[in-house]
Amino acid sequence: MTARTIGVFDSGFGGLTVLRELLPLIPGAHYLYLGDTARLPYGSKSQATIARYAVESARFLQSRGAGHLVIACNTASALALDDIRSAVSVPVTGVIEPGAHSAWAALAQPGAQPPPAARPQDSIPSNSRQVLVLATQATVSSHAYHRACSRLGLRAVEKACPLLVPLVEEGWIDHPVTRQVIRIYLTEAIGEGSPDAVLLGCTHYPLIKHAIQAGLRALGHSIPVIDSAHSTAFDVARAMGVCLLGASCKPAPSVTFACYATDSVEKFARLGSQFLGQPIPHVELLDLGG
Amino acid sequence: MTARTIGVFDSGFGGLTVLRELLPLIPGAHYLYLGDTARLPYGSKSQATIARYAVESARFLQSRGAGHLVIACNTASALALDDIRSAVSVPVTGVIEPGAHSAWAALAQPGAQPPPAARPQDSIPSNSRQVLVLATQATVSSHAYHRACSRLGLRAVEKACPLLVPLVEEGWIDHPVTRQVIRIYLTEAIGEGSPDAVLLGCTHYPLIKHAIQAGLRALGHSIPVIDSAHSTAFDVARAMGVCLLGASCKPAPSVTFACYATDSVEKFARLGSQFLGQPIPHVELLDLGG
Numbered sequence: 001m002t003a004r005t006i007g008v009f010d011s012g013f014g015g016l017t018v019l020r021e022l023l024p025l026i027p028g029a030h031y032l033y034l035g036d037t038a039r040l041p042y043g044s045k046s047q048a049t050i051a052r053y054a055v056e057s058a059r060f061l062q063s064r065g066a067g068h069l070v071i072a073c074n075t076a077s078a079l080a081l082d083d084i085r086s087a088v089s090v091p092v093t094g095v096i097e098p099g100a101h102s103a104w105a106a107l108a109q110p111g112a113q114p115p116p117a118a119r120p121q122d123s124i125p126s127n128s129r130q131v132l133v134l135a136t137q138a139t140v141s142s143h144a145y146h147r148a149c150s151r152l153g154l155r156a157v158e159k160a161c162p163l164l165v166p167l168v169e170e171g172w173i174d175h176p177v178t179r180q181v182i183r184i185y186l187t188e189a190i191g192e193g194s195p196d197a198v199l200l201g202c203t204h205y206p207l208i209k210h211a212i213q214a215g216l217r218a219l220g221h222s223i224p225v226i227d228s229a230h231s232t233a234f235d236v237a238r239a240m241g242v243c244l245l246g247a248s249c250k251p252a253p254s255v256t257f258a259c260y261a262t263d264s265v266e267k268f269a270r271l272g273s274q275f276l277g278q279p280i281p282h283v284e285l286l287d288l289g290g
Numbered sequence: 291m292t293a294r295t296i297g298v299f300d301s302g303f304g305g306l307t308v309l310r311e312l313l314p315l316i317p318g319a320h321y322l323y324l325g326d327t328a329r330l331p332y333g334s335k336s337q338a339t340i341a342r343y344a345v346e347s348a349r350f351l352q353s354r355g356a357g358h359l360v361i362a363c364n365t366a367s368a369l370a371l372d373d374i375r376s377a378v379s380v381p382v383t384g385v386i387e388p389g390a391h392s393a394w395a396a397l398a399q400p401g402a403q404p405p406p407a408a409r410p411q412d413s414i415p416s417n418s419r420q421v422l423v424l425a426t427q428a429t430v431s432s433h434a435y436h437r438a439c440s441r442l443g444l445r446a447v448e449k450a451c452p453l454l455v456p457l458v459e460e461g462w463i464d465h466p467v468t469r470q471v472i473r474i475y476l477t478e479a480i481g482e483g484s485p486d487a488v489l490l491g492c493t494h495y496p497l498i499k500h501a502i503q504a505g506l507r508a509l510g511h512s513i514p515v516i517d518s519a520h521s522t523a524f525d526v527a528r529a530m531g532v533c534l535l536g537a538s539c540k541p542a543p544s545v546t547f548a549c550y551a552t553d554s555v556e557k558f559a560r561l562g563s564q565f566l567g568q569p570i571p572h573v574e575l576l577d578l579g580g
Contacts, residue, residue, distance in 0.1 A: 038339045046554040163467075169334070170452050177474070180467055263336050
């Protein structure tokens with residue numbers, strides 16, 4: 001059964017948006033979701049600390065039988081994917097490459113094929129399509145999206161938006177302050193440039209996608225806003241050899257999931273259900289020793 | 291020398307505002323400051339997690355020779371002071387009682403004496419002076435300020451302000467968004483009431499004290515805004531038997547301090563100097579196993 005047990009990891013609740021996309025895609029699977037809520041947010045921490053935390057969580061999920069790991073956290077994917085892959089013996093999927101691929105697909109001509117896997121290019125032609133990546137400070141500092149976009153021939157402009165996670169967690173989803181903060185960040189990021197798409201490089205941001213789209217329109221940029229949850233879920237299904245033809249849009253009845261959190265399980269169940277889009281009946285408290 | 295080694299603990303940088311008040315008060319002392327930056331913020335975590343983290347930090351400071359501990363973190367003072375006192379064998383001073391005492395002193399008649407130590411009163415007379423306490427969610431949920439104010443015959447209204455720490459850490463000290471968020475929180479907290487003073491129940495908030503004062507004035511409340519750093523430092527000095535007569539307003543040359551952080555020491559030195567009001571030449575990285 002471990003081949004059909006999928007471990008999904010995030011520092012908090014945001015990765016539940018990826019689990020939400022996975023549930024209808026892979027019938028018969030059992031999901032283990034771990035939110036390292038006692039130690040969030042990862043986005044303002046150093047690479048060494050993030051890698052240590054993420055490796056502990058990944059090892060826990062493997063020890064509970066996960067046959068595939070999804071690092072549904074942009075910061076951990078950006079800064080710790082190699083460390084995680086070295087620490088476990090099962091396949092690991094992050095969210096950075098699928099996110100960049102989604103941006104490429106949104107901007108490509110119909111029928112185009114992505115360029116073959118290549119090293120990141122130091123110089124991208126100035127007429128390349130430009131992607132504005134909104135993310136945490138740690139993800140931006142890693143330049144992981146810059147490298148992933150560059151491999152696909154896209155120019156990435158990366159913008160740290162440290163207030164967006166606290167605003168989402170405050171519940172100010174459709175709120176004038178959130179709209180104002182988004183407009184400030186977008187204005188700072190866009191400057192004189194003209195992005196062709198915006199990529200949401202943090203799993204909290206899909207909850208304020210409409211506000212980001214409205215902010216872009218107000219600044220005269222009616223461009224696609226892309227998140228990586230959907231394409232990450234498809235990458236996992238492909239990697240597991242799941243037939244995607246006829247995949248239902250609703251969870252198959254046989255799909256089950258268990259949630260673990262390293263801090264308040266009550267808060268996890270309450271806030272997490274907004275991200276997952278369905279009630280979370282039970283959360284188990286987990287002590288990772290931190 | 292341990293009797294003159296003072297350990298100061300906070301989840302991050304905010305407690306440096308307390309260290310800043312301590313330095314000029316106790317000449318000849320050596321200070322150890324520990325910011326548990328890898329695990330901040332404490333304000334959104336559960337009591338059990340906060341207590342575990344705070345006890346580990348307190349034990350570390352005692353192991354390094356601290357003869358007196360200052361818990362310069364409202365959240366840890368509110369939720370973990372008893373756990374810390376049980377875990378170490380040196381005197382421990384928190385910031386809640388000194389903060390409440392400062393509010394009492396600001397509102398008392400000249401020459402008045404505080405009421406004798408008493409149990410928190412369940413019912414405070416409706417004509418008592420009212421203190422609006424701004425703090426993190428965890429501090430508010432603990433009602434530690436309510437109990438401390440009640441012992442002094444004051445009514446406390448406690449308001450959680452989760453966005454203020456992220457705004458200070460973003461550096462938006464004098465910023466229209468910060469002013470707007472403060473105004474929203476103050477409006478929600480004050481409602482139809484009329485507080486006599488505002489108590490800053492988080493060591494980050496002194497950096498936006500002017501914006502909070504301006505927000506109160508805009509709402510028609512020109513009342514004192516009080517922080518606990520100064521009175522906490524005086525409580526420590528009194529507990530250590532330091533003669534405060536003629537205490538200089540500048541650090542004595544013999545005062546020394548060492549800083550430890552559990553995450554990026556570069557960020558600690560850079561941001562922390564704003565809170566301390568002087569450069570921090572060296573920060574040692576500390577692994578508490580979390």
